[in-house]
Amino acid sequence: MLEDWLAPKAAALESRGLTRRLRPRASGEVVVDLASNDYLGLARDPRVVEAAVEAVREWGASATASRLVTGTTALHAELESELAAYVGQETGLAFSSGYLANLGVITALGGPGTLLVSDDHVHASMVDACRLSRSRVEVTPHNDVEAVAKALAERNEPRAVVLVESVYSVLGDAAPLTELAALAVEHDAVLLVDEAHGLGVTGNGRGSVAAAGLAGAGHVIVTMTLSKALASQGGVVLGPSVLRDHLINRARAFIFDTGLTPAACGAALAALRILSEEPSRPEAIHGTAARLAAACGVTASAGPVVSVPMPGPREAVRAADLCLANGVRVGSFRPPSVPDGISRLRLTAHAGLSTTDLDRACDVITTAIREAS
Numbered sequence: 004m005l006e007d008w009l010a011p012k013a014a015a016l017e018s019r020g021l022t023r024r025l026r027p028r029a030s031g032e033v034v035v036d037l038a039s040n041d042y043l044g045l046a047r048d049p050r051v052v053e054a055a056v057e058a059v060r061e062w063g064a065s066a067t068a069s070r071l072v073t074g075t076t077a078l079h080a081e082l083e084s085e086l087a088a089y090v091g092q093e094t095g096l097a098f099s100s101g102y103l104a105n106l107g108v109i110t111a112l113g114g115p116g117t118l119l120v121s122d123d124h125v126h127a128s129m130v131d132a133c134r135l136s137r138s139r140v141e142v143t144p145h146n147d148v149e150a151v152a153k154a155l156a157e158r159n160e161p162r163a164v165v166l167v168e169s170v171y172s173v174l175g176d177a178a179p180l181t182e183l184a185a186l187a188v189e190h191d192a193v194l195l196v197d198e199a200h201g202l203g204v205t206g207n208g209r210g211s212v213a214a215a216g217l218a219g220a221g222h223v224i225v226t227m228t229l230s231k232a233l234a235s236q237g238g239v240v241l242g243p244s245v246l247r248d249h250l251i252n253r254a255r256a257f258i259f260d261t262g263l264t265p266a267a268c269g270a271a272l273a274a275l276r277i278l279s280e281e282p283s284r285p286e287a288i289h290g291t292a293a294r295l296a297a298a299c300g301v302t303a304s305a306g307p308v309v310s311v312p313m314p315g316p317r318e319a320v321r322a323a324d325l326c327l328a329n330g331v332r333v334g335s336f337r338p339p340s341v342p343d344g345i346s347r348l349r350l351t352a353h354a355g356l357s358t359t360d361l362d363r364a365c366d367v368i369t370t371a372i373r374e375a376s
């Protein structure tokens with residue numbers, strides 16, 4: 004029965020060049036990494052690895068249950084308060100992934116009486132949260148401030164939340180945070196900014212909300228993942244303490260989910276401390292991103308993501324395969340992972356890449372694009 008049901012769906016994807024396949028990764032593999040989200044190059048930093056190991060020794064391999072059941076470890080508390088202080092927010096609450104942080108906060112604020120105004124390019128976790136929230140949702144064209152203003156002005160709901168990413172994950176461009184925050188004040192709404200690709204990169208590492216002078220503003224909420232610049236796993240919602248209390252009581256993705264693992268907490272905390280002690284790391288990401296963009300002939304991005312349009316999905320996969328065969332890993336994004344339907348190579352800039360590796364990577368990528376197109 005499953006065969007009849009699923010095989011035609013698989014064939015339809017295959018005929019359009021959109022099948023996704025898992026590939027093995029060898030542990031000692033040596034490649035220039037321009038695909039992962041390890042922006043600060045900390046995932047294998049001995050201090051981060053050791054902190055994860057130490058956390059497991061002290062607290063065990065699992066958080067063992069929801070934090071409402073087995074409690075909050077000192078590591079959770081330190082991570083939340085140090086991250087909040089670093090990005091200038093009053094409080095933080097950790098979830099077991101960035102996906103769940105978005106799901107938790109958006110569903111806890113949503114429901115009848117709340118309008119969600121969602122930018123057309125937001126991450127799948129926010130899209131899914133909108134669907135789950137039972138709110139009315141208005142999807143506005145990408146970065147269209149006037150469309151957001153109209154949606155807020157014409158609403159009947161007493162409450163509204165505007166959903167954006169500070170640096171968009173596929174195109175790599177930035178949201179107009181200052182204008183959106185002003186609109187939120189004018190229309191008595193809340194602005195929720197996903198800083199997955201801003202933390203550790205923009206605003207000297209403190210993110211785009213801090214860079215825009217909006218950190219700690221009562222009408223701005225921030226979500227972050229720990230899985231990118233902080234080289235770990237997990238997510239955090241940051242904002243005023245009234246929000247944190249609400250989430251502990253209302254966010255089902257927090258209440259009914261096992262707490263963030265001690266290893267992930269320990270690693271993220273160590274990475275955060277390195278980030279605050281070594282402020283030159285974020286700057287290196289921008290230099291690398293600019294170099295990659297120039298080599299590929301695309302506009303420089305606002306953060307670590309350099310997005311290179313390709314003629315189609317097959318060409319994108321072929322170019323990424325050619326890069327890997329030559330020792331450079333890049334991402335290939337195809338529908339439905341691209342908001343505008345255009346398949347592309349997605350290059351992520353990392354701190355700590357040597358000039359030699361970067362030069363070689365630029366050669367390999369430009370040759371692969373030429374050969375695959």
Ligand SMILES: Cc1ncc(COP(=O)(O)O)c(C=O)c1O
Pocket residue numbers: 100101102103105126128168172197199200228229230236237238
């Ligand atoms: C913008 C954005 N938000 C949320 C997530 C989800 O974070 P996590 O991988 O921690 O679930 C990601 C990517 O993974 C992302 O790019």
